[in-house]
Amino acid sequence: MTKNTVTITDNRNGNKVDLEILDPTIGSSTIDIRQLHNKLGLFTYDPGFQATASCKSDITYIDGDKGILLYRGYPIEQLAEQSNYLETSYLLMYGHLPSHVEYYDFVGMIKQHTMVHEGVKHFFNGFHHDAHPMAIMVGVVGALSAFYHDSLDINNARHREISAHRLLAKMPTIAAYSHRRAHGLPLPYPRNDLDFIENFMYMMFSVPSEEFKVDPAAVRAMRLIFILHADHEQNASTSTVRLASSSGANPFACISAGIASLWGPAHGGANEAVIRMLEEIKNPDEIPKYIERAKDKNDDYRLMGFGHRIYKNYDPRAKIIREACNDLLNVLDSSNQPLFETARQLEKIALEDEYFLERNLYPNVDFYSGIILKALDMPLNMFTVIFAMARTAGWISQWLEMMEDKEQRIGRPRQIYTGAKVRDYVDLSKR
Numbered sequence: 001m002t003k004n005t006v007t008i009t010d011n012r013n014g015n016k017v018d019l020e021i022l023d024p025t026i027g028s029s030t031i032d033i034r035q036l037h038n039k040l041g042l043f044t045y046d047p048g049f050q051a052t053a054s055c056k057s058d059i060t061y062i063d064g065d066k067g068i069l070l071y072r073g074y075p076i077e078q079l080a081e082q083s084n085y086l087e088t089s090y091l092l093m094y095g096h097l098p099s100h101v102e103y104y105d106f107v108g109m110i111k112q113h114t115m116v117h118e119g120v121k122h123f124f125n126g127f128h129h130d131a132h133p134m135a136i137m138v139g140v141v142g143a144l145s146a147f148y149h150d151s152l153d154i155n156n157a158r159h160r161e162i163s164a165h166r167l168l169a170k171m172p173t174i175a176a177y178s179h180r181r182a183h184g185l186p187l188p189y190p191r192n193d194l195d196f197i198e199n200f201m202y203m204m205f206s207v208p209s210e211e212f213k214v215d216p217a218a219v220r221a222m223r224l225i226f227i228l229h230a231d232h233e234q235n236a237s238t239s240t241v242r243l244a245s246s247s248g249a250n251p252f253a254c255i256s257a258g259i260a261s262l263w264g265p266a267h268g269g270a271n272e273a274v275i276r277m278l279e280e281i282k283n284p285d286e287i288p289k290y291i292e293r294a295k296d297k298n299d300d301y302r303l304m305g306f307g308h309r310i311y312k313n314y315d316p317r318a319k320i321i322r323e324a325c326n327d328l329l330n331v332l333d334s335s336n337q338p339l340f341e342t343a344r345q346l347e348k349i350a351l352e353d354e355y356f357l358e359r360n361l362y363p364n365v366d367f368y369s370g371i372i373l374k375a376l377d378m379p380l381n382m383f384t385v386i387f388a389m390a391r392t393a394g395w396i397s398q399w400l401e402m403m404e405d406k407e408q409r410i411g412r413p414r415q416i417y418t419g420a421k422v423r424d425y426v427d428l429s430k431r
Ligand code: ACO
Pocket: 266, 267, 268, 270, 294, 295, 301, 302, 303, 304, 305, 306, 307, 308, 309, 310, 359, 361, 364, 366
């Protein structure tokens, strides 16, 4: 079969090269540029890798124009309605929906790993009392590599699997501890009689002096947040995990690098920014002032939680989570609080306003997840931590896939050097 190619001609000298076009199962085709430098002596320039595929992947597919998100081929809408977080994690990791036996084995396996080594707990006392929980996450998740030497051989498939299970299972425990430490609360052991989400809520909010109760609507909303954030193909934090592991680093260190990348306000911080914006607006009467600011070309102000770099028509995750958000506000009877009233009115105005309609600036997943987490009394600085916990399923799946990919090399981008040409050193006395 003849290969599809594109021909690149260097117009300076007429030299040509035929480059193969690689076709995905769905989505845009890609030019394989690996021969470009050998044949023409040229590299490519693509800051932020906006136009560059860094890997082949079977895991997640996004069509931003059509608002499609698939995990292993399954539409996010179906998974959000019918699956749960651990089943979705299994799907991402192993590539298929588990059979009955596989599912219960997996859930049992994850539960076996929910506790952290007692030595890990000492770390929490070492942090400053007002440390950001994401700082604690970066440190403690990286430190796991100092405790679990029995599963650190990345060339051993079984070791890789155990490390992946450990990361998925321990993340809620570490996340909850990072919050409790700052509030002087005792560190509870995980409860394996609860499901994954309930157990996290228990570790976050329980106090030893009272019986723990959690509203099923809260668990449902959290379950959705976890499924919707489980993976999003080659975003900054996932690419960070892949780049860090391309050198052969251990998975705990690599996931810690992913957490660090997610911490940035341009990535994981958007839902926190939504609440800060609503708190700043304070009163629904003030909304028009902020809308005008967002439209003003001379003002940098933007409405947080509106628009998306990839989803240009709508964010499929926002559509799913919007309903859960409304249900939760009704159940918790918090709809009369000014912040939630401001959110509802802001959403309504933005969905009707010409400026937002013309630019497809609809509320994104962060708008609703921010409101949900606030309604659940989740501390603001835990919002990104919850994103990190949910995304762990994606990070470890992408890492496992990468470790089996024979085409992967150590990540080594090129540059366009713009510095000084060769010049001679001048002795200090002559400068
Ligand atoms: N409020 C007001 N105007 C906006 C907003 C907003 N939130 N977002 C975009 N615009 C306007 C821009 O000013 C621009 O207007 P113009 O065409 O008149 O110049 C137009 O819409 C297109 O904006 P771009 O910046 O080109 O869109 P881009 O795709 O680069 O940005 C982004 C997407 C970064 C998400 C942007 O919409 C934004 O800053 N939103 C608010 C922050 C936010 O919610 N981020 C989380 C998104 S989810 C995620 O990425 C994990």
